[in-house]
Amino acid sequence: MSLPTKSTIREARFWRIIIGLGIASVFIFAAMYAMQPLLPILTKQFGVSVATASLTMSINTIGLIIGLIILGFYSDRLGRSVFVKTSILLTALLFIPMFLTHSFAVILALRFLQGFVMAGVLAAALAYINEEIHGRVVSMATALYISFNSTGGMFGRFVTGYIAERWSWELSLQLLGIIGVVVFFMLLFVLPKSTNFQPSTETIRKDMEGFGFHLKNPALLIVFGLGIVLQLCFTGMWTFLPFHLTASPFLLTLDEISYIYFAYAFGIIGAPLAGVLAAKYGLRKVRLIAIVLLMAGCLITIPMKLPLIVIGYCVICLGFFSAHSLTAASVSKEVTHHKGSASSLYLVSYYVGMAAGSTLTSPLWEVAGWTGLTLFSASVPIVYVLLIRLRQRKLGVAH
Numbered sequence: 191m192s193l194p195t196k197s198t199i200r201e202a203r204f205w206r207i208i209i210g211l212g213i214a215s216v217f218i219f220a221a222m223y224a225m226q227p228l229l230p231i232l233t234k235q236f237g238v239s240v241a242t243a244s245l246t247m248s249i250n251t252i253g254l255i256i257g258l259i260i261l262g263f264y265s266d267r268l269g270r271s272v273f274v275k276t277s278i279l280l281t282a283l284l285f286i287p288m289f290l291t292h293s294f295a296v297i298l299a300l301r302f303l304q305g306f307v308m309a310g311v312l313a314a315a316l317a318y319i320n321e322e323i324h325g326r327v328v329s330m331a332t333a334l335y336i337s338f339n340s341t342g343g344m345f346g347r348f349v350t351g352y353i354a355e356r357w358s359w360e361l362s363l364q365l366l367g368i369i370g371v372v373v374f375f376m377l378l379f380v381l382p383k384s385t386n387f388q389p390s391t392e393t394i395r396k397d398m399e400g401f402g403f404h405l406k407n408p409a410l411l412i413v414f415g416l417g418i419v420l421q422l423c424f425t426g427m428w429t430f431l432p433f434h435l436t437a438s439p440f441l442l443t444l445d446e447i448s449y450i451y452f453a454y455a456f457g458i459i460g461a462p463l464a465g466v467l468a469a470k471y472g473l474r475k476v477r478l479i480a481i482v483l484l485m486a487g488c489l490i491t492i493p494m495k496l497p498l499i500v501i502g503y504c505v506i507c508l509g510f511f512s513a514h515s516l517t518a519a520s521v522s523k524e525v526t527h528h529k530g531s532a533s534s535l536y537l538v539s540y541y542v543g544m545a546a547g548s549t550l551t552s553p554l555w556e557v558a559g560w561t562g563l564t565l566f567s568a569s570v571p572i573v574y575v576l577l578i579r580l581r582q583r584k585l586g587v588a589h
Contacts, residue, residue: 195324196321196322196324196325196386198326199330203322203382204323204327204331206380206382207318207322207381207382208334209380210274210376210377210381211318211319211335211338212334212338213338213376213380214277214278214311214315214373214377214381215312215315215335215338215339215342216338216339216341216342217278217282217366217369217373218277218281218308218311218312218342219339219340219341219342219345219346220346220349220369221281221285221304221308221346221366221370222251222254222305222308222342222343223342223343223346223347224349224363225247225250225301225350226347226428227347227350227351227432227447227448227451228246228350228351228359228444229243229244229246229247229432229433230432230433231354231359231444232246232359235359238294240430240555241553241556242294244549244552245548246297246298246301247425247429247548248544248545248548248549249298249305250301250302250304250305250308251305251541251544252305252545253301253302253303253305253308254305254308254309254312255305255545256305256306256309257306257307257310258309258312258313258534258538259534260306260309261273261306261310261314262309262313265310265313266317266397270314270315270317270318270321271314271382271383273311273313273314274315274377274381275374275377275378275381277307277308277311277314278311278373278377279371280307281307281370282366282369282370282371282374283367283370283371284303284304284307285304285363285364285366285370286367288301288304289359289360289361289364289367312537313534315335316332316335316533318384319331319332319335321384321386322382322384322385322386336461336515337458337461340457340458340461340511341454341458343451344451344452344454344458346366347428347448347451347454348448348449348451348452349365349366349448350363350366351432351444351445351448351451352444352445353365355445355446355448356445401534401535404532405535410535412578413517413520413521413536414535414536414539415539415574416517416574416578417514417517417518417536417539417543418540418543418546419570419574420481420484420510420513420514420517420540421514421540421542421543421544421546422543422544422546422547422551422570423570423571424484424547424567426547426554426567427506427563427564427567429547429548429551430555430563431447431450432444432447435447435496435499439494440494450499450503453503453504453506453507454507455507456504456505456507456508456511457507457508457510457511457512458511459508460508460509460511460512460515461512461514462515463512464476464477464480464512464515465515465519468519473516473520477512477513477516477520478575480509480510480512480516481513481575483506483508483512484506484510484513484568484571485509485568485572486505486568487502487504487506487508487509488502488506488564488565488567489565489568490502491503491506491564492560492564514540518533521536551563554566
């Protein structure tokens with residue numbers, strides 16, 4: 191029996207898929223980054239250090255990484271839309287005990303569980319798009335989906351930062367929980383059921399062999415490493431921004447700081463623009479320019495001048511999301527089979543970088559302050575790229 195025809199841009203089903211996955215990803219990324227603006231409040235509320243407070247981000251990411259691997263296997267066998275919908279509902283419900291508890295340890299445990307269930311959307315979304323959307327427009331559908339990802343990160347940071355300062359951090363989490371339940375009911379009506387899904391007949395052991403195959407590929411390891419480095423520096427810059435701006439000489443409130451998160455808009459336009467330029471001038475060349483922009487944005491924020499910090503973060507977002515989208519696109523260019531597991535490994539490396547940027551940069555912040563953090567974030571990605579190029583040139587590998 192032949193499978194149903196895949197959806198094109200002229201069909202309502204195409205837009206139902208994009209809107210459904212889009213609002214799902216907005217909520218997931220909003221929930222993922224919700225705690226970042228709240229870190230200064232958490233340090234005071236629970237009497238914990240900056241490094242301990244930042245665990246609310248990194249422990250969530252660790253749960254997400256584990257979930258990506260485990261739920262990715264089951265999504266290949268049980269379907270896509272069911273994982274998306276269940277992921278949204280569970281993520282929303284986990285906010286309830288989070289704002290009711292008086293124990294920071296309980297919050298960390300809940301954030302770990304929340305990260306695990308969040309992975310249901312991320313593990314299924316791109317596979318769902320590739321199965322249900324026609325090949326001629328699948329790239330456009332993917333770019334739209336990634337733009338929703340960026341919107342979610344911006345939305346989550348703004349909402350929690352603004353509401354926590356005006357009212358309370360507990361209220362900001364209550365609102366996110368309510369939004370999540372609303373999104374779940376919207377998905378019941380908007381997101382179509384899979385019609386082209388074919389359950390995998392491979393054993394999980396075979397899937398694991400695919401992971402092992404990719405981890406022996408030097409070209410892919412370089413790409414995965416770049417994913418870690420980019421996200422580590424980007425997350426580090428955002429994690430400690432509230433601490434920097436609530437201190438002297440700025441003395442800003444969290445709701446005032448929350449407006450800076452609109453810098454993410456430059457990432458929303460940067461990713462598709464980078465794709466267009468890469469098609470014309472080459473992926474590696476455009477990616478290098480994007481990494482230089484990321485470096486420049488970090489350096490711009492060093493002077494103690496608020497306008498320069500705002501401009502710097504706009505440049506950071508433009509450079510980071512452009513470099514990230516091109517690095518993710520290069521994964522499929524480096525492999526001929528097991529492309530799904532290669533993409534999963536890139537996502538894992540990306541979120542390893544997020545966990546590292548949330549917590550491992552804390553000692554650097556405490557010892558060297560804002561200048562040390564920005565110099566580190568500016569130098570590591572460009573140094574990584576230059577070292578790889580020198581290594582490849584020494585081995586006579588074309589680049």
